[in-house]
Amino acid sequence: MKVIISPDSYKGTLSAIEVANAMQAGILDVNQSIETVILPVADGGEGTLASLIASTKGRYFTANVVDPLGRMIEAQYGVLGDNETCVIEMAQASGITLLQDSEKNPELATTYGTGQLIKAALDEGFRQFIIGIGGSATNDAGIGMLKALGLQFKKEDGTAIADGVSALLNLKTIDVSHLDSRLAEANFIIACDVDNPLIGEHGATAIFGPQKGVKQQLISHYDNCLKHFADIVEKQYHIRLHDYKGAGAAGGLGGALIAFLHGTFHAGIEIVINAVQLEKHLVSAQFVITGEGKSDCQTLHGKAPLGVANVAKATGVPTVLLSGSIDESDRLALLEHFVKVESLVDTNTTLQQAIQEPYHFIRLKTKKIFEHYIQMGAE
Known part of the structure; x- marks a missing residue:
């Protein structure tokens, strides 16, 4: 399996490269043989x-x-x-x-x-x-x-x-x-x-x-x-x-x-995606994982995760969204663009915990996501 790891920053907590490193660690916790390509992104602002x-x-x-x-x-x-x-x-x-x-x-x-x-x-x-x-x-x-x-x-x-x-x-x-x-x-x-x-x-x-x-x-x-x-x-x-x-x-x-x-x-x-040659790296990839600090309806108006998902979709590669928090009222709209939408904040993890230990919870949640996909592939 080959996974492209292409998140934006979790503003106020981790940079895009730090988020990507945490996601990579979670994927490799599932299976060390999974090929990972880290391509952190941004939308033109800080980062x-x-x-x-x-x-x-x-x-x-x-x-x-x-x-x-x-x-x-x-x-x-x-x-x-x-x-x-x-x-x-x-x-x-x-x-x-x-x-x-x-x-x-x-x-x-x-x-x-x-x-x-x-x-x-x-x-x-x-x-x-x-x-x-x-x-x-x-x-x-x-x-x-x-x-x-x-x-x-x-x-x-x-x-x-x-x-x-x-x-x-x-x-x-x-x-x-x-x-x-x-x-x-x-x-x-x-x-x-x-x-x-x-x-x-x-x-x-x-x-x-x-x-x-x-x-x-x-x-x-x-x-x-x-x-x-x-x-x-x-x-x-x-x-x-x-x-x-x-x-x-x-x-x-x-x-x-x-x-x-x-x-x-x-x-x-678009500039960032072209510069990092995302489309080229998608060749032979099975999944893309992206994310940002908070995802809601604004994500669907030119934010980095949507840009990543659009390129991946055009090449037939499904994209997973893992963000710090998700606006539940916008979850269905987000699911029209991502095969899976996950948040660090859930019934087991509070917003305060996610902010205090973002690396730990990104790694943990990424591991759970890819355990699910590995299991599906084995069935």
Whole structure:
């Protein structure tokens, strides 16, 4: 028997590779002769870098950059096993997990560090990029990243606008003359699982701003700041970001990548699946096992486990879903895509136990699942 092990992370407890290792241990507890292939996945957000590097046997680089509040930190980026494709996860430099709740500051939070990561990768000679833009702490329309790459944002008198999102209201012109010339040779694929426009009721600020610290009474203010930026972009460069699908991702970073780095959007899980060559590894496999921290109806809207199941189904390989918890009201809907849907949380295991010892319970539940299939095969 050959089993592909391809989970996402159990966010807050284990990384995707840690989940995969626990699943592998459970399978080998049943029979050491079972062939296992570990291909951890992600959907473009936090964890995408680790999954891609692990699955393709790539390597990491480290760079000194600023965090969302301008403090110096060490951040990682990577190159896939092809030694050509560079993976940058914006959450490494500009992610919300880098801040305490009390530190969230939508006025000052910047994507400058993400631009520094791109610049560091350009220095290493990379020109093919996958940019994962989930998990941001920012609502700055990507101007921090663009500043790090040489763009200048000027007031009517020709001087630079001040730092901070509100200063965008003073923006008159965007000067691209000092943009890093190496970007002309680069190709950017944007890994993203949202299609929100830049502004409006479904835009970056209205939908994602509150989790980044935007107070309800200031949503319209920050939305107007992003609108003014989009107005200038449209006036100067004839690119309309206002209602462009995906432009609102990562507080507007998606729009900046589209307009100035000519990035193209792809569903994060599709990028990861292609990069790890899942379809090739499915040859001669009997099962796939995947999972995530919690599975519910949202899983069926572009999340990593569904992407894995869809590829497996197309090649005739059944997929098992093992997640930390399952929304019971969505179990039947999930069973339309997975041959078996299991949760760590059951009549014998509480949510608290599963959170405290996730590796142990993933291993135990995986063992039970595959004991069942081995027994079925023997009958």
